[in-house]
Amino acid sequence: MGIVGAGPAGIYAADILTKDETLAASGVPVSIDVLDRLPSPYGLVRYGVAPDHPRIKQIQQALHKVLDKPQVRFIGNVEYGRDLKLEDLRRHYDAVVFATGSDRDRPLDIPGADLPGCHGAADFVAWYDSHPDTPEDWRVEGTSVAVIGAGNVAVDVARILAKDADDLLETDITDNVHRGLGAKGVTDVHVFARRGIAQAKFTPMELRELDKQPGVEVVVDPEDFELCEASLAAIEESNQTKTNVKILQNWAIRDLRGEPRRLHLHFLHRPVEILGTDRVTGLRTERMELTGDGGVRGTGELVDHDVQAVYRAIGYLGSPVADLPFDEERGVIPNDGGRVLDLDDQPIPGVYTTGWIKRGPVGLIGHTKGDALETVANLVADRDFLAPAAEPEPESFLRLLGERGVPFTTWEGWQRLESHEESLGEPHGRKRIKVRSREDMTRIARAE
Structure with a gap:
């Protein structure tokens, strides 16, 4: 399973998939890659919540627990539409969920x-x-x-x-x-x-x-x-x-x-x-x-x-997603319960969406759980009809990124970057000071 977007919507979808009773009862192993175009996870919680809102930022603790699960793998600094196409994802994953938000x-x-x-x-x-x-x-x-x-x-x-x-x-x-x-x-x-x-x-x-x-x-x-x-x-x-x-x-x-x-x-x-x-x-x-x-x-x-x-501050819109239809007026991916629809309003096999890119930027962060529940329920219901990935091995996807020269980051790399930010804040009595530069974030995460 591939999820594009490591904000709350994508991470909640990953969490629900790991807990799905139908999948567990079927004995089907669940392996999930959560991809993000930034070197760091958490999306809106890290880059959309005001810095003087520490209570809301505590949501990161719950998101951390999901990304720390053995069935879930975070891969950052990978931009869909530039580094990857839809056909790449479908080659490596049985299904793909887009959770790219509204930016x-x-x-x-x-x-x-x-x-x-x-x-x-x-x-x-x-x-x-x-x-x-x-x-x-x-x-x-x-x-x-x-x-x-x-x-x-x-x-x-x-x-x-x-x-x-x-x-x-x-x-x-x-x-x-x-x-x-x-x-x-x-x-x-x-x-x-x-x-x-x-x-x-x-x-x-x-x-x-x-x-x-x-x-x-x-x-x-x-x-x-x-x-x-x-x-x-x-x-x-x-x-x-x-x-x-x-x-x-x-x-x-x-x-x-x-x-x-x-x-x-x-x-x-x-x-x-x-x-x-x-x-x-x-x-x-x-x-x-x-x-x-x-x-x-x-x-x-x-x-x-x-x-x-x-x-x-009159509202956000999502951005068009490569290889997928897009509703410019609403700023969302056309979908039916999270099943992405083609230009004839028919579901595109194996392609789903959740969060603000699914329904628009309404509600609080926690409301994306309901979106994820609906999308995952429909994905699980479709599982017997999905074409299996041609190259499902976890390492094959990383090899693809390496061949294309993508300097991707990992969950271990994020923890390294997080520790670095905490060390920057410690002398000043602060929990952390962010690293701002993408190049620096990537270098620290990759220990280069």
Whole structure:
């Protein structure tokens, strides 16, 4: 079995396969290779979670246990579509599961979105998480910046923009990230949500953390607290919504503390234009009103906000996967319950998908378990109809990579790199400091 993508979705799929009772009862030995284009595993947990979220990063401990199983083999620094084709994988594996995730920003289709100073959240998150494929430097422009979106990514981006860089020195950030954030002069961060307070998608934990930053206070305009029948019903039906609304209401009525930096939360504001000629100089929004059924409509009232940068956090999209059909609008691989479909909507034998590339970037990290359960169940149901691999021997795949000059990394190599990162952090009282360069990561993992 081959799994492309060593993030939570791919690793959960590997875990479920090793525990499948049907396979165990059949006496069929299970051998799984989890491949990733990066030298390291964990995907979104390592490169998509804000560095000041150690509780979420603890998911790595559970993922580690899966990759440490004798039936599972991690092979990193192997890029599907460059180093390998689908026919290569099908030659070596009875079935292949694609778990490549969502790595692109959904575009913002308004005038001015292409101006310098308008950034995608995915790019910014990858930079402050020291993704090896991002540029080393990032200049945070201006004193007032806007973040568009009402989900956890928007909240993370806003928090990092408002936070004092020195408050991140207990995390795993690299020196270039500390320098970049330390050079910023941001005093005001404005977060804009198109819908109302009861429709916001962030979790209470993420919301509360906004107000726990030294030197930062959260500002909420009481005028944004419009509630309709659908909003009241949502509050009654969801403890998360009820908690969010209570937190926001308390913030709206309290006195300001006079902190040097402010984080403003704006609801019922739809971005209609990013202002500027040579670069971002402002953001124009339209005031919205609730329609009573959970939706919103424009009022025609326009508001201009003086900001010098805009960060789009309106959702992620997956990237096309070589040799497979792709739904460009949704950013997913077309599938039926994880079975990848061809252009005639027929299942491609032996090819499956799971995670965000299967269903889109919705839900929390743990929700990918449900995706993996469905995909693996269908894969196991298909097992008697799958064409066996022509070269299933574990070493034959590694020989192929060697013949193609691919400097792949292994599970043992990752543990070597992990120990190195921990040794970098130890003199500074930190759990680890990431190695940022792909070349350095590969060299350390391969003991070269």
